[in-house]
Amino acid sequence: MEKVVYDVAVIGAGVVGGMVLRELSRYNLKTVMLEKQSDVSMGQSRANSGIVHAGFDAKENSLKAKFNVLGNEMMQTVASELGVKYINNGSLVVAFSEEEKQALYGLLQRGKINGVKGLEILSKEQLIALEPNISSDALCALHAPTGGIVCPYELTVASIGNAMDNGAKLICDFEVNKIEKCESGYVIYSNTDEIIAKCVVNCAGIASGKIAGFVGDDITVKGRRGEYILLDRESGDFVSHTLFFAPTKKGKGILVSPTVDNNVLLGPTAVEIEEYNVDTTAEGFAEIIKKASVMCKNVPLYNTITSFAGTRAYSDKHDFIIEESKNAVGFFNCAGIESPGLTAAPAIAKFVVEELVSKRLTLNKKQDFNPFRQADNFFKNLSNEQKNQIIAKDKRYGKIVCRCEKITEGEIVRAIHENPPALTVDAIKRRTRAGMGRCQGGFCQPYVVEILARELNIPLEKVTKSGGNSYILRGQTK
């Protein structure tokens, strides 16, 4: 049987891969995305701070700086098109010592060189007026009005969904373990399958070094684990800007930030890891609590609803690696995309497709490319009239399943069947927010499990939390 030869295979379903896939889907190309996990957005894009950085932090003339500022400028439009939440809430880097104050002036300078608009140093009084809960030990702050927040997995899911709506294919549970050159381009192998593609874009996050190695590229990608604590929406007004400490060598440090869903996010820590590890630790929690309490007074920790950890991959060059492979024509590496990777993603994708892939493939624009996608959890924000119009057509929107976040059965069923399909409890959570409220799925999980079983026509015991062996139920009672 003739095997399909794809024009481009994108390895890794994170935000960079997603944006690349979406860019590619603007053109008449056969594209496929290969993801080793059971769902998209389960790597770095699953759990990070969600900051759309202004761009004053990245080293001058680096790729980080270039793509950060470009991506920041693109984010509002991309978010609107994809129906994802984006809030331009502004960033504040807070100084607690004279030394840190000097560092702020350094960032101000650097930001100007990088092309960041609107940067200013605020006095203590100005800072307190903006953020009444800031610690009284704060001296001053760098204000970056172009900083914003987004939900990283919401953006990732939406970019991939939109790409799929425009013809791209997604294959999950495909862990790449070998890549070989062939006449048409590359054969990409997993344990059970193989894909042939003319070109490959490596967006594999913490595994991007390994993937590059399959074609003989020597790229070292290391990882860090970062823990977070999330506070209830009830404390959502605690801060309005994203608050940063002055940066250190290990990264931007712990921040205190609102999220687009009106929670408060504290974190991340930064611990070197040898291999993928997203455990939380007592030490991590203690550090987050300690630092958050330095930044702000009366941090409402009693309103903690959950904690989690994510990874970030960095290259030992401490800058993005975005280039064609030295050993493999038509093989493009996007490696070491740590912060500000999320912000940079739309700009990286544009560059990869328009400047790199275009050199190896002819790009013909699609006439019917549709850049728009409707938000996944949209129902509760509609007016009562709009809600009733939808319920009249599909009464499942009249059934609230997740009481804490007011998510309806209609939205959950839609998530199961739309692009990219949600096949697990966590996949539904990622798209609809069902289970992300204060009871953390205590009420809604049994309903979500039942809906999944019904819609996918599988027994309840086969429903998993996130693929693999993560079954929820062992079997029936006696």
Added chain:
Amino acid sequence: MKTNYQIVIIGGGPAGLAAAISAYDNGEKDILILEREEKTGGILNQCIHNGFGLTRFKESLSGPEYAQRFIDEVEKRGITVLCETTVLSVGSDKTVTAINEQNGVFTIKANAIILAMGCRERSKGALNVAGSRPSGIYSAGTAQKYVNIKGYMPGERVVILGSGDIGLIMARRMTLEGAKVLAVCEIMPYSSGLKRNIVQCLNDFDIPLYLNHTITKIEGKDRVTGVVVSKVDENKKPIAGTEMHFECDTVLFSVGLIPENELTKEIGAPLSPRTRGAIVYQNRETLINGVFACGNVLQVHDLVDFVSEEAEIAGKSAAEYIKKQNGCFNEQDSTNQSKNSRDCVNCDFGANVSYVLPQMIDKNIKGSVKLFFRVNKALKNCMVKVLSGDTVIATRRRPVVLPGEMENITLTQEQIDKIQNGITLSVEV
């Protein structure tokens, strides 16, 4: 569709049902119960063990049997119930916005509202438990729903954190369904569950109870494979070197109940940080005129018998409120009434007591008042004292008091008349 009712009751569990019956029997028949599950009965529907109704009916009923008594009475009276209906919001003008499949989003105007939304479980997420986040972790109530309502076992080798009643009941339940419960861990030096549950759920099944212990780490990639349990010091911090490892595939968290007061806050009724429920007068009226609260949403109860008793007070009070409204409608008092037509005294908690309910007594409301309270430590041979300034208003001897068992003391009309300014309830050895 009828869009106004004299009384709207939010929640069709034991509190909502009893309140409805009481309101009806006290003269107000225009009642609507809004219930979000497929049927009324609330959490009792999944409590298939018995022990319910010992005080009220002098029988040992299962949860569904106890609930059915009230469901039948509601049906007998023809009280309107809307199931699978979730209240989305309540205005300070007592307009209730709800949603269901048949009617979509609709609003109901109410003259009185009885809040009976019950409580939710505190989640594992609130505890910052270190380790991985695999499947196999449930709150005890969710596991109970899977086992008793859906008919599915979550897993086979279980460790439970929290020796409150739900944790204890689930230890037995899982064992009866063939699981191996390896341990129940409790961070406090005492269990907050009913004494009879310790005996009937743990001792009878040889399930070890580790007091002063907590889970410090969860292990497992896709599904739980084990937990680390450590002893804790007086500050509840894990003591190094005391770690025990349990291989398990299931972890249940029974770590506290939190009254679900999102709607209460929306209406503007102030909450007590102690009970996490509304501040109420003895007739269970909140500080918002015509808004009443009862059951677990007001204070977390141990015995449903007292939920029913409390709900009956709320139902009767709501009916009386409507009578007063219709009898002497006064435009000025239709919204947020201050204390001006009341003669209020505060009820404060003193030594060894964590809270007292009601928080206020209105001396203009005649009748005896049962004060509910909880102690914050186990005490033997003690005296419950209600004082007004230096005057002893009432006392009651108790051989044993425990934080896990809600206590009460009744003040007669005479005793209430003696109160000046306020009372303090304390428990002394």
